[in-house]
Every structure is written in C-alpha cells, then in structure tokens.
Amino acid sequence: MIKPAKKLKKLLLPNCIWLTDEMLSTVLTLCKEIEFLDVSSHQITDQSLNSIAQLDSLVELFLNSTHVTDDWIMKILTKCTKLAYLDVEDCPSVSIATLYQAYDLISQGSLNKHLVICFRGYAVRMNTLQEREDISHYLQTRDDDSDYTDSYSSSDF
Numbered sequence: 259m260i261k262p263a264k265k266l267k268k269l270l271l272p273n274c275i276w277l278t279d280e281m282l283s284t285v286l287t288l289c290k291e292i293e294f295l296d297v298s299s300h301q302i303t304d305q306s307l308n309s310i311a312q313l314d315s316l317v318e319l320f321l322n323s324t325h326v327t328d329d330w331i332m333k334i335l336t337k338c339t340k341l342a343y344l345d346v347e348d349c350p351s352v353s354i355a356t357l358y359q360a361y362d363l364i365s366q367g368s369l370n371k372h373l374v375i376c377f378r379g380y381a382v383r384m385n386t387l388q389e390r391e392d393i394s395h396y397l398q399t400r401d402d403d404s405d406y407t408d409s410y411s412s413s414d415f
Contacts, residue, residue, distance in 0.1 A: 263289055272298040272320070283309040296320035298345070304330075311337040322347040322376070331356045335369055345376040352377070357393045360384060 266289040271277055277300060286292065286309035295310065298320045307330045310319070316338040321331075322345045331352055335341060346352040357377060363369040364384050373384045378397060387393060 265289075265291055267291060267315075268294040270294075270296045271300065272296050274300060279303045279305045282306045286310060286313065291315050293317045297324065299323040302326060307334065310334055313338055314340070316341055318343040320345040321349060324349055325351055327351040328353055328356045328359075332359055335360060335363065335373075339368070340370060342370050342372050343374050343376075347376050347379070354394060354397065357382060357384075357397075358390060361387060361390050361393060365390075 263285075269285070269289070269292050271282070274297075277297075279302070282297065282300070282302075283305050286295075286306070290313065292313050293315050295313070295316060295318070297306070297310075299322070300306075302321070302324045307326065310316070311330075311334045314337075317340050319334070319338070319341060326346065326349050328351065331344070331346060335344070346356070354377075357375060360369060360373060360375060361384060364371050364373065369384075371385045375382045375384065380397070382393070382397075387396075
C-alpha cells in the first residue's frame with residue numbers, strides 16, 4: 259500500500275489520535291519527497307521528529323499544538339533547508355530562542371531566507387527583520403501593521 263505513495267508530496271494528519279510514532283516514521287521513511295506535512299496536535303516523539311528531519315524536500319511543516327522542543331526545531335531547520343513555512347503555534351516547549359537561532363542561521367546563509375515561522379499568533383517573516391533584536395521588539399508590540407509580523411490564519415498559506 260505504501261509503495262505507490264513514494265511520490266507523495268502532501269501529507270495531512272492533524273488530530274490523528276490513531277496515528278502512532280512508528281506508523282508516522284514508517285510513512286516518512288518511505289515517502290521522502292513530501293513537501294507539505296501537517297502533524298498538528300499529534301503526540302509526536304523523537305522517533306517521528308528524526309524522520310521529519312530527514313525530509314530534504316520539505317517546504318511547509320505544521321507542528322502546532324505538539325510538544326516539540328527548541329532543540330528539535332533547530333535540528334529540523336538545519337536539515338530541511340528548503341523549509342519556507344513552519345507553524346509552531348501553541349507549542350509550549352518552543353520559545354523565542356528558536357526565532358533568534360533561525361535569524362542567526364539565515365544571516366549565515368544556512369536557512370531559506372524566506373522562512374516564515376508562526377509563533378504566538380503571528381507569522382514572523384524572518385527576511386524582513388533588519389537585526390536580531392527586532393524579533394523580541396515586534397513580538398512584544400504585536401503591531402498588526404508591521405512589516406515584520408502579520409496576523410495570520412492557516413488559510414493564508
């Protein structure tokens with residue numbers, strides 16, 4: 259059943275209570291060309307996160323409402339270099355440190371310069387930030403008219 263899905267580009271599995279880490283890891287290992295992955299509200303563990311980090315073609319990743327950590331986000335960002343959109347909304351273990359590290363990696367040319375990270379209700383367009391300190395400033399002000407952050411809904415992307 260998985261064999262015909264090797265060319266799978268989009269996988270949507272939000273809120274799948276039946277989905278185990280083993281099943282997700284198996285699918286991700288066999289379907290290496292996934293560009294869009296949504297595992298929101300899934301009890302994701304290191305096994306699945308490691309499989310996600312191996313997806314070289316990944317462009318959009320939805321991890322909102324999971325228990326993913328800053329460390330795992332950085333591993334994914336450094337391995338999935340085509341990633342342009344990352345949703346970590348409502349992830350209690352993801353902090354502003356992830357945005358700072360992503361900014362640093364973009365500045366070094368190691369990440370997609372057009373990366374958008376959804377965090378605390380805003381889509382932070384990393385390429386519009388002039389300096390690292392802009393991250394905390396614009397998250398604190400939450401200015402809807404800012405060029406740095408945009409209010410968003412999932413249908414916007």
